[in-house]
Amino acid sequence: GESRVSNFLLWQAAYAELFFCDELWPDFSPETLNKALIWFAGRDRRFGSSAPI
Structure with a gap:
């Protein structure tokens, strides 16, 4: 369920x-923005680690 980017993008986007x-x-509607914000709030942030913190 995750999308990955190659290292082709900027170095600063590595953990974006x-x-x-x-x-x-x-x-792009307010409903789509709301879906994005809900998705962002529910992310499991691992800060570069592959194992859950």
Whole structure:
């Protein structure tokens, strides 16, 4: 259920939390933003570790 990025992106994005959705920017609604915020609040942050803290 996770998406990964290669090291092609900037070094600072190594531990960034990215939300991918099917809506394009013109169709991005407050409901989609709310889904992103709920997803972000429910993330299990491991801070680079592969095992849960």
